[in-house]
Amino acid sequence: xxxxxxxxxxxxxxxxxRKKTAxxxxxxxxxxxxxxxxxPLLAPYGTMDLGTSFQPPGGEHLLGTDSLGSDVLSxxxxxxxxxxxxxxxxxxTSNIIGLTIGSLAGYFGGRTDNVLMRITEMFQILPQFFxxxxxxxxxxSSIWNIVFVIGILTWPVTARLLxxxxxxxxxxxxxxxxxxxxxxxxxxxxxEILPNALPPIIVNASLQISGAIxxxxxxxxxxxxxxxxxxxxxxxxxAQEYFNRAWWMAAFPGMALFVTTLALNLTGDGLNxxxxxxxxx
Amino acid sequence: MAVQADDILLSxxxxxxxxxxxxxxxxxxxxxxxxLGRGQTLGLVGESGSGKSVTAQSILRLIQQxxxxxxxxxxxxxxxxLASIAEEEMRRIRGNSISMIFQEPMTSLNPVIRIGExxxxxxxxxxxxxxxxxLDYATDMLAKVGIAEPARRIAQFPHELSGxxxxxxxxxxxxxxxxxxxxxxxxxxxxxxxxxxxxxxLMRSLQRESGIxxxxxxxxxxxxxxxxxRVAVMYAGQIVEHADVATLFERPxxxxxxxxxxxxxxxxxxxxxxxxxxxxxxxxxxxxxxxPGCAFQDRCPKVHDRCRREEPPLATVELRHDARCWLxxx
Numbered sequence: 001x002x003x004x005x006x007x008x009x010x011x012x013x014x015x016x017x018r019k020k021t022a023x024x025x026x027x028x029x030x031x032x033x034x035x036x037x038x039x040p041l042l043a044p045y046g047t048m049d050l051g052t053s054f055q056p057p058g059g060e061h062l063l064g065t066d067s068l069g070s071d072v073l074s075x076x077x078x079x080x081x082x083x084x085x086x087x088x089x090x091x092x093t094s095n096i097i098g099l100t101i102g103s104l105a106g107y108f109g110g111r112t113d114n115v116l117m118r119i120t121e122m123f124q125i126l127p128q129f130f131x132x133x134x135x136x137x138x139x140x141s142s143i144w145n146i147v148f149v150i151g152i153l154t155w156p157v158t159a160r161l162l163x164x165x166x167x168x169x170x171x172x173x174x175x176x177x178x179x180x181x182x183x184x185x186x187x188x189x190x191x192e193i194l195p196n197a198l199p200p201i202i203v204n205a206s207l208q209i210s211g212a213i214x215x216x217x218x219x220x221x222x223x224x225x226x227x228x229x230x231x232x233x234x235x236x237x238x239a240q241e242y243f244n245r246a247w248w249m250a251a252f253p254g255m256a257l258f259v260t261t262l263a264l265n266l267t268g269d270g271l272n273x274x275x276x277x278x279x280x281x
Numbered sequence: 282m283a284v285q286a287d288d289i290l291l292s293x294x295x296x297x298x299x300x301x302x303x304x305x306x307x308x309x310x311x312x313x314x315x316x317l318g319r320g321q322t323l324g325l326v327g328e329s330g331s332g333k334s335v336t337a338q339s340i341l342r343l344i345q346q347x348x349x350x351x352x353x354x355x356x357x358x359x360x361x362x363l364a365s366i367a368e369e370e371m372r373r374i375r376g377n378s379i380s381m382i383f384q385e386p387m388t389s390l391n392p393v394i395r396i397g398e399x400x401x402x403x404x405x406x407x408x409x410x411x412x413x414x415x416l417d418y419a420t421d422m423l424a425k426v427g428i429a430e431p432a433r434r435i436a437q438f439p440h441e442l443s444g445x446x447x448x449x450x451x452x453x454x455x456x457x458x459x460x461x462x463x464x465x466x467x468x469x470x471x472x473x474x475x476x477x478x479x480x481x482x483l484m485r486s487l488q489r490e491s492g493i494x495x496x497x498x499x500x501x502x503x504x505x506x507x508x509x510x511r512v513a514v515m516y517a518g519q520i521v522e523h524a525d526v527a528t529l530f531e532r533p534x535x536x537x538x539x540x541x542x543x544x545x546x547x548x549x550x551x552x553x554x555x556x557x558x559x560x561x562x563x564x565x566x567x568x569x570x571x572x573p574g575c576a577f578q579d580r581c582p583k584v585h586d587r588c589r590r591e592e593p594p595l596a597t598v599e600l601r602h603d604a605r606c607w608l609x610x611x
Contacts, residue, residue: 196391
C-alpha cells in the first residue's frame with residue numbers, strides 16, 4: 001500500500017516501480033539516452049573509419065562491418081543520437097502546437113472550440129506517410145524537415161487529449177476560486193488548469209517519441225532520410241541490397257529500433273498506470 | 282448604530298442579472314438594492330434559487346458566461362461602478378479589494394499546487410512581492426488564520442489537510458491582500474458543527490482586527506444571528522425584507538421571513554413525532570415564468586386579491602426596516 005501522505009511525485013514513482021515491465025522500459029530508455037549522450041566515448045570507431053567491407057560479427061568488429069567497411073556497432077551508437085534528436089524535437093514541436101490548440105479549445109469552449117477542433121480534424125485526416133514523403137521530397141531530407149513533418153502530423157492527438165481534460169477541469173470549483181482572486185485567462189490556463197491536465201499528456205509524449213523514431217526510420221529506410229546523419233533507418237536502407245551476404249547489416253540496427261521503441265512504449269504504459277487516477281488502488 | 286452615507290463601502294442599486302438560455306430568460310436577480318457599511322457584516326439569506334449567490338457573483342462579475350449578464354443596475358464600490366468597468370480593472374479588484382470564499386473547501390483549492398504557493402501566487406499577482414518574500418508572507422498568513430506549524434504546512438498539498446484546515450487556508454488566501462470586503466458564500470455549510478463554530482469565530486476576530494466588511498451568504502439563520510449586523514432576505518430574485526439582525530428575529534414583517542423563522546427548531550419547541558416543525562408549503566416559483574403580482578403569493582398564508590394583481594414595492598415600514606408585502610404598505 002502506498003502511504004497517502006507521501007509526496008505526489010513519490011507516490012507516482014512508487015506506483016510506477018510496482019510494474020516490472022515499466023521499470024525494464026525505463027531502464028532501456030535511460031540506456032538509450034546515455035548511449036546517445038556519450039556516443040563518441042562509447043563507439044570503438046568513427047563513422048568514417050573505413051576498413052574491410054562485409055566482415056562478419058566477431059573479432060575486431062563486434063557486430064561486423066558494412067558494404068563500405070565501417071563498423072556496424074559504431075554506426076548504431078551514433079545512430080542513437082539521430083533517433084533521440086528526432087524523437088525529442090518532434091515531440092516538443094508537436095506538443096507546443098497541441099498544448100496551445102487543445103488548451104484554448106477546451107478552456108474557451110463554444111465557437112473557439114468548434115473552429116479549433118475542425119482544424120485539428122483536418123490535420124488528422126492527412127495521410128501521414130504520404131505527407132511526410134512529399135515534404136521531404138520538396139524541401140530536402142534534413143533532420144529538421146523530418147522533425148517538422150512529424151510535429152505537424154502528431155499534434156492533433158495531444159490537442160484532443162488536452163481539450164478533453166480542460167473541458168472537465170475548467171468547471172471545477174478551484175478554477176472559479178482562482179478567477180475570483182483576480183487571475184487572468186492566461187494565468188488560469190497555464191498556472192491553474194494545465195498542471196492538472198498533464199498526466200495523459202506525459203504518457204502520450206512518451207509514446208510519441210517512439211512513434212517519431214519509427215517514422216524517421218521508415219523515411220530513411222525509403223532513402224528519404226538525412227544523408228549527413230547516421231541513423232538506424234539509413235543503415236537499414238543501406239543493408240537492403242546485401243541481405244543475402246551480410247545479414248548483420250540489417251539485423252542489429254533493426255533490433256536496436258525494436259528494443260528502443262519497446263522500451264519507450266513500456267515506459268509510457270507504466271506512466272499511464274502510475275498517473276491515471278482511475279486505475280489507482 | 283446608524284450607518285452614515287460616507288461609511289458605505291458597497292452599494293448595489295437596482296441590480297438585474299438575467300440568464301439567457303435557449304431563447305428563455307431566467308431573471309435570477311430582479312432589482313436588488315443593498316448596501317454594506319465599512320466593518321459591517323450583511324447576511325444575505327434565502328433558499329436555493331433565490332438569487333443570493335448570483336447577487337454575490339454579480340459583484341465580482343463572475344456570472345457564468347456567456348449566458349449570464351448584468352442587464353441593469355449599478356454596483357458602486359468605493360466610488361467605482363463595478364458593473365461598468367473594464368474586465369482588466371475588474372481583475373485588479375478581485376482578490377485584492379474584494380475577495381470571495383466558497384462553500385466547498387474540499388474542491389476550492391488547486392489539488393496539484395502546494396498550500397504556500399497558492400497563497401503566494403495571489404500576493405505576487407496583486408502586490409508584486411518577490412517569490413521568496415511572498416512565501417514568507419504566506420507562512421505568516423497561515424499562522425494568522427490559526428494553522429499550527431505554518432512553516433511545514435506551506436509545503437503540503439490540499440489533500441493532506443482536513444476540511445476545516447482547508448477552509449482556513451481559503452480564508453488566508455482571500456485575506457492575503459488585505460481586501461476591504463469579503464464575500465463568503467455559504468462558508469461553513471460543508472463543515473461539521475464544531476468546525477463551523479471555529480471558522481465563524483475566526484472570521485469574527487479577523488473582522489475585529491482588520492475592519493473588513495463581510496457579505497455573508499447563507500441559508501442558515503443560526504449563522505446569520507451569530508455573525509451579521511444587518512440581514513436581507515431574498516426570495517425569487519428580490520429582497521423581501523431588510524433589517525437589523527435583532528429586529529428581524531424579533532419582529533419579522535414578511536410572511537416568508539416569518540415562515541423561515543418558524544421552521545427553525547428551537548430548544549423550547551423541539552419537534553416531536555406528533556408536533557412537526559412547521560414548513561413553508563410549496564416551492565420557489567420558476568424564475569423563467571413568474572406569476573403577476575407578488576412572487577410569494579402561492580405559498581403565502583396571508584395572500585389576498587391585491588397580491589395576485591400587483592407586485593408589492595419594498596417599503597420602509599419602520600426605521601431601518603423594509604419589507605416587500607402589501608400587508609405593510611401604508
